[in-house]
Amino acid sequence: MSNDPAETFRQEARELLEQLEQGLLDLEHNPADDDLVNAVFRALHTIKGSGAMFGFTDVASFVHEFETAFDKVRKGLSPITPELIAVALDAKDHVHALIEAPDSADGAGEPILAALRGIVEGDSFPDAPMIDPAPAAGVPLEPTGRWRIRFRLPADALVHGTNPMLLLGEIADLGPCEVTALVDAVPGLDVIDPESCLIGWQVDLTHADPVAALDDVFLFLKDGMELSIEPLAIATMSEPELPPAAEAILDILAEEVEALAVVADVPAPKAAKPSKEPREATVAKSETASTSMRVPAERLDELMDKVGELVIAQARLSQLAALSADGNLKTVAEELERLSSGLRDTTMGIRMVPIGTIFSRFRRLVHDLSRELDKEIEFITTGEETELDKTMIERLADPLVHLIRNSVDHGLESAEQRIKAGKSAKGTVRISAVYAGAEVAISVTDDGAGLNAARIRAKAEEQGLITPETRIADQDLYYMIFAPGFSTAKEVTSLSGRGVGMDVVKRTIDGLRGKIELTTRPGEGTTFTLRLPLTLAIVEGMLIRVGNGRYSIPLSAVEECVELPASVATHSRGRNFLDIRGSLVPFLRLRDLFNTPGEPDAHQKVVIISSGEGRAGLVVDQIIGNNQTVIKQLSHLHSGIETFSGATILGDGAVALILDTSRLVSYGQAYEEKFRNESGRAAA
Amino acid sequence: MTTFTEPMRALTLRLDDELFAIRAESVREILDLVPVTEVPNSTPFAFGLINVRGRVVPLANLKVAFGMAEVEPDQDTRIVVIETEIDQEPTVVGIVADKVYDVTDIEPAAIEEAPRVGMRWRPDYVRGIGKRRGDFIIIPDMQRIFEIEGRRSGTSTAEERAAS
Numbered sequence: 001m002s003n004d005p006a007e008t009f010r011q012e013a014r015e016l017l018e019q020l021e022q023g024l025l026d027l028e029h030n031p032a033d034d035d036l037v038n039a040v041f042r043a044l045h046t047i048k049g050s051g052a053m054f055g056f057t058d059v060a061s062f063v064h065e066f067e068t069a070f071d072k073v074r075k076g077l078s079p080i081t082p083e084l085i086a087v088a089l090d091a092k093d094h095v096h097a098l099i100e101a102p103d104s105a106d107g108a109g110e111p112i113l114a115a116l117r118g119i120v121e122g123d124s125f126p127d128a129p130m131i132d133p134a135p136a137a138g139v140p141l142e143p144t145g146r147w148r149i150r151f152r153l154p155a156d157a158l159v160h161g162t163n164p165m166l167l168l169g170e171i172a173d174l175g176p177c178e179v180t181a182l183v184d185a186v187p188g189l190d191v192i193d194p195e196s197c198l199i200g201w202q203v204d205l206t207h208a209d210p211v212a213a214l215d216d217v218f219l220f221l222k223d224g225m226e227l228s229i230e231p232l233a234i235a236t237m238s239e240p241e242l243p244p245a246a247e248a249i250l251d252i253l254a255e256e257v258e259a260l261a262v263v264a265d266v267p268a269p270k271a272a273k274p275s276k277e278p279r280e281a282t283v284a285k286s287e288t289a290s291t292s293m294r295v296p297a298e299r300l301d302e303l304m305d306k307v308g309e310l311v312i313a314q315a316r317l318s319q320l321a322a323l324s325a326d327g328n329l330k331t332v333a334e335e336l337e338r339l340s341s342g343l344r345d346t347t348m349g350i351r352m353v354p355i356g357t358i359f360s361r362f363r364r365l366v367h368d369l370s371r372e373l374d375k376e377i378e379f380i381t382t383g384e385e386t387e388l389d390k391t392m393i394e395r396l397a398d399p400l401v402h403l404i405r406n407s408v409d410h411g412l413e414s415a416e417q418r419i420k421a422g423k424s425a426k427g428t429v430r431i432s433a434v435y436a437g438a439e440v441a442i443s444v445t446d447d448g449a450g451l452n453a454a455r456i457r458a459k460a461e462e463q464g465l466i467t468p469e470t471r472i473a474d475q476d477l478y479y480m481i482f483a484p485g486f487s488t489a490k491e492v493t494s495l496s497g498r499g500v501g502m503d504v505v506k507r508t509i510d511g512l513r514g515k516i517e518l519t520t521r522p523g524e525g526t527t528f529t530l531r532l533p534l535t536l537a538i539v540e541g542m543l544i545r546v547g548n549g550r551y552s553i554p555l556s557a558v559e560e561c562v563e564l565p566a567s568v569a570t571h572s573r574g575r576n577f578l579d580i581r582g583s584l585v586p587f588l589r590l591r592d593l594f595n596t597p598g599e600p601d602a603h604q605k606v607v608i609i610s611s612g613e614g615r616a617g618l619v620v621d622q623i624i625g626n627n628q629t630v631i632k633q634l635s636h637l638h639s640g641i642e643t644f645s646g647a648t649i650l651g652d653g654a655v656a657l658i659l660d661t662s663r664l665v666s667y668g669q670a671y672e673e674k675f676r677n678e679s680g681r682a683a684a
Numbered sequence: 685m686t687t688f689t690e691p692m693r694a695l696t697l698r699l700d701d702e703l704f705a706i707r708a709e710s711v712r713e714i715l716d717l718v719p720v721t722e723v724p725n726s727t728p729f730a731f732g733l734i735n736v737r738g739r740v741v742p743l744a745n746l747k748v749a750f751g752m753a754e755v756e757p758d759q760d761t762r763i764v765v766i767e768t769e770i771d772q773e774p775t776v777v778g779i780v781a782d783k784v785y786d787v788t789d790i791e792p793a794a795i796e797e798a799p800r801v802g803m804r805w806r807p808d809y810v811r812g813i814g815k816r817r818g819d820f821i822i823i824p825d826m827q828r829i830f831e832i833e834g835r836r837s838g839t840s841t842a843e844e845r846a847a848s
Binding site: 305308309312549593594595596632634635636637638641643644647648649653654655656657 | 719721722723724725726730733734735738739740741742744770771773775777830834
C-alpha cells in the first residue's frame, strides 16, 4: 500500500497519459472534433498542474511547452495532421519516461519540443524561420492589462491548512499588484469563529493573462471559493472572448479539484457558500458529476479475501443452524446468508473492469506497428464494455499484445501482396470480447494470409517436434505454434519472430484457467480466441465425496447427475461408457484416479461434466450438495497435479480440492479415442 | 555451502530422534495438529493441505526428505508454518514436527559445515550441523529441500491411470 504522494501522482498521471494518447489517436481520425482537442488539452493541463505540485518540475516544464504548442491547435491556428499526432505521441512517451524515471530521460525532450513547435509554427506562419526564438519560448508577447481580482476562500480553508499569505505571495509574483483586505463579512468579536476565514481580498494586478495564471494559484481551492476577475483599465485585448474561456477553464479546474480531493483523501468542502457571482451552475455540475474513488488494488484483494472468509464462516453457521432447533438462530443464519451473498456479489462487482481499458492500449500499438511495418491497418474493437475480473484483465494485456503483433506482423500481408490476392490494400485487425455462458471469449482476428501449414510442418520437423513420417491433421499442426521456441517468421523483425510469444501466451492463458483456440483459412485470415472464466475468485461448486475426501466441481461444468447402473458398477473393468439418452459418454472412476483406499459405496453416482464440445462422467461415492467455492490457488508444490485447478475451504474449515473439469474431460476423451481405436482394430 | 558469521536465531524441533533448527525469522506460527486434506497423486513429501486462518497452505513431511520413519501423531505433534521460496516465489508452507522445543541462538563457532561423507542424508539438504549442550542440531536448507522435493511432486500419473 502506498501513501507516497509521488506515487499517487504517478498513478494519476499514467491514467491521464492514457487519456491523452486515446485523445490523440482519436484526433487522427476526427481532426475536427473540438471536444477531443479540449480533452487532450485538459489532460495536459492537469498533468502540468499536479506535476508541479508534487515536485516533478521537469514534467511540468516539458508539459508546459507541450501545452503551449497544443494551444495553437486548440485555437485553430494549426491544423491537425498525422505528423503532428506522431510527434505529440512521442512527446507523450517522453512525459511518461520523465514520470517513471525522472533522471533517465535527460536531453530527449528538446528535440521533440522542437519538432512539435516546428509543425505547429510551420503551419501557422509558413514564412517564419524555424529557429525563431520568440514563439519558441512559448510566452505570448501580448500587451498586458490591469485586472481587479476579488476572492474569498471557503470558511474552512484555514482548517484545511491553506495559508492566504502564501496565496497572496504567489499572486504578487505574477506582476505588480495592490492588495486590499475586504473585511465587510467579519462579524463582531462576540460571535467570531477564530478558525474561519472571514476576510476577502481585492488585488489589482498587472498581467497579460491572469485567468490562466490564477488557475495555478488557486488550483486546490476552486471548490467553494469565490473568485472574480475583471479588467480594470481597458488595455488592448488580444482575446475578446476571454470570459467564456475563463468559465471553461474554471469548470475544468473544478473537476480537477474534485478529483484531487478524493485522491488526497481530503473531504471536499461540503458547505460551499452561495456565491454572489453566477457560478452556481459550476458548483452544481461538480456535485452531480459521478464521483469515483481511486483505491489501491491490494485493498480490493484484501476485501475479497475477507469476504471469502465471511462466506465460509457463514456456511459454517448455516450448518450449525440447520442442526439446531432454535428458531431464532435459524432466522439470523438465513439473514446472514442473504447479506453475505449480497456482499460477495457487490465485492466481485467492484473488481470487474470493462475490457475496453486494455483495448485502448492496443490502438497505440497498432498505430506504431502500422508506421513501422508500413502496412495500412484498420483496427476495429468491439465489446469494450465486457467486464472481467481486474487481475484477469491485467494478466491478459501481455498475451493480447503478442497476439496483435503476431496478426499484424505475420498475419497481414504487405499491400502489394494483398492487392495481388484481390484484397483491399488496407488490412483489418479486429479484437472483440463477448460473454459466452460463464466465460468470456476474446478474439483477435486478421484478414491476412492465414497460417501456412506447410511452413509450420517444415519448422516443426526442423525443431524435432514431429518426424517427416508423422501423420497429423492440419488443425493439430497449427497448434504447434504454441510450442516453446517456435517461430515461422522468415526474417526476425524487431517485433516478432524471436519465438518468444506464442508459448508465453499459451502459458498465461492456462494459468488463468482459460483456453486458447485457433481457426485459420488460407488466404482469408486467422482468428485466435481466448476463452476465460469471468472471475478467478469465487464460483458455485458442487461438493462431492470420494472415499473420505471431499472435492468441489465447478457447477458451470456440471450437466447432470445420474445413478451408476448396477450392471456397470459391478464390472470393475471393461467398457467405461454410460448411455445418456442414446449417446455414449465415457466415465472415469475418481476412486481409481485418486487411488482411494477402501470399498466404494453401494450406490455410486455419476456427475456428467462438459467442457467445450466434450463430455465425461465422474463416478463419485456421494453428492453432498452445492457450495460457494472461494478459489485458492495451489502452491508450486501441487500446481503440477493436473486433476486439480485449486482448493477451497469448506464450511467446517476443512480444505477441499477443486477438480479441473476440462482436464478430466480430455482424459475421458483420450479414453474414448483409445476405445474407438481398439474396437476399430477388432472389427478390421 | 553457506558459512555462518552471525549467531543464528533458531526454532528447535524434533523429527524422529534428530534435532533440527529452523531460522526463527522464517517461522510464521506453530499450530496444533489440524485436519489435513490429502492430495491424491501428490508425493509423500508434499502430501496434504491445511487451512491456516483462511489460507490454503501445503503441508510437507520433512521426514520423507531425510528418509526417517513415520510415527503416529501424538499430543506433542505440531505444525510449524514457515515461509520459504519455491521457484523464486515466497510460499507459506507447513511442516510436521514430532515436537517443538524453543527459540535459541546458535553461535557461528558452534556450527560446522555438513560433512561430505558419513551422513545418512543428502549433503545438499543440510546447511550445517550445530552443537548445543552436547547435542547435534541439523540446520536444514529449506529452500533446497523444497526445490528438489517439490519438483518430484506433480509428476502425476493420473492420465495413465485414467486411460487404463
